[in-house]
Amino acid sequence: MKTVADLEGAKLVSVQSGLDPVAEKYAIGITPAVLDLIDRNDPADPMALQFVPSTAELHTTAEERDDPIGDLSHSPVEGIVHRYPDRVLLKAVHVCPVYCRFCFRREMVGPQGLGTLTSAELDVAMDYIADHTEIWEVILTGGDPLVLSPRRLAGLMERLAKIEHVKIVRFHTRVPVVEPERIDAEMVAALTSSGKTTYLAVHANHPREFSPAARAAFKTLVEGGVVLVSQSVLLRGVNDDVETLAALMRGFVENRIKPYYLHHPDLAPGTSHFRIGIEEGQKLVAALRGRISGLCQPTYVLDIPGGYGKADIGAATVSAGDGCFRVRDWQGEEHAYPPG
Numbered sequence: 001m002k003t004v005a006d007l008e009g010a011k012l013v014s015v016q017s018g019l020d021p022v023a024e025k026y027a028i029g030i031t032p033a034v035l036d037l038i039d040r041n042d043p044a045d046p047m048a049l050q051f052v053p054s055t056a057e058l059h060t061t062a063e064e065r066d067d068p069i070g071d072l073s074h075s076p077v078e079g080i081v082h083r084y085p086d087r088v089l090l091k092a093v094h095v096c097p098v099y100c101r102f103c104f105r106r107e108m109v110g111p112q113g114l115g116t117l118t119s120a121e122l123d124v125a126m127d128y129i130a131d132h133t134e135i136w137e138v139i140l141t142g143g144d145p146l147v148l149s150p151r152r153l154a155g156l157m158e159r160l161a162k163i164e165h166v167k168i169v170r171f172h173t174r175v176p177v178v179e180p181e182r183i184d185a186e187m188v189a190a191l192t193s194s195g196k197t198t199y200l201a202v203h204a205n206h207p208r209e210f211s212p213a214a215r216a217a218f219k220t221l222v223e224g225g226v227v228l229v230s231q232s233v234l235l236r237g238v239n240d241d242v243e244t245l246a247a248l249m250r251g252f253v254e255n256r257i258k259p260y261y262l263h264h265p266d267l268a269p270g271t272s273h274f275r276i277g278i279e280e281g282q283k284l285v286a287a288l289r290g291r292i293s294g295l296c297q298p299t300y301v302l303d304i305p306g307g308y309g310k311a312d313i314g315a316a317t318v319s320a321g322d323g324c325f326r327v328r329d330w331q332g333e334e335h336a337y338p339p340g
């Protein structure tokens, strides 16, 4: 489902929805698996909010920017983002099976986006990784790297396998949730074929995303030797309440996915309707601390606009400036540390 007409035909939006200007700016993508999860009778359905476009996306605010996390200022060659010394992003493709309405790279992904690396560009990107011996980890993101066929992924892995100093290959993907049928033995073999330790960060934002097919995909990945971690975005109307967040994090752990990042939403254009305040986010993550197991705790992070990297913004620790800290517990009460 890729057009406004498709959405109208599926009764996901009303006819004359006014969405044509949105579709001209930002890609639309809804897979059959996602369609199954959407409740058309609920105007505030958290699945629809994530994937069905809205005219609210036409409203941009002064602080929003096309490249909210500053990828471009850290891109030495096409397809590589080198923000931290020991790791790089490798963005081989800029398409996804779905297009999330809050996407932080919405200006780069989709049919009008940055496209797929040419083979010459890929050669330069691989040479860059090979030449920088400090690169310990390669993170395949995009776009969604799992839109590539197992054959093409295996080709990429074969090239990384030859780079001795790369020890970890990490994939960031929505595929196990939104197109779980792609996760089969052939895909797992491709993902792990570099012989490096393979991590996969599963992107999910609501516990309803753990469909039986998604759970089966997670199982195939784990049992195939892939280590799973989570990434979620804290989104108004989707998961900005403690019950939903707790169920989401528990769902990850029950599926052998270690909660990793809970992102504060980035300043992507036309996404202000999804953003909550940092203080509100801190209260939510503090409430999680008291409610669910330590295994289920994500790190609440902000990608500092401009490309300055991630900051842990969940730590409710305030320096008192006198050699002592004030530490806030999960019920909001402050304690001095060291005590007394």
Ligand code: SF4
Binding pocket: 095, 096, 098, 099, 100, 102, 103, 104, 105, 106, 109, 142, 143, 144, 174
């Ligand atoms: S899958 Fe990731 S890159 Fe693609 S639209 Fe969603 S958030 Fe953006």
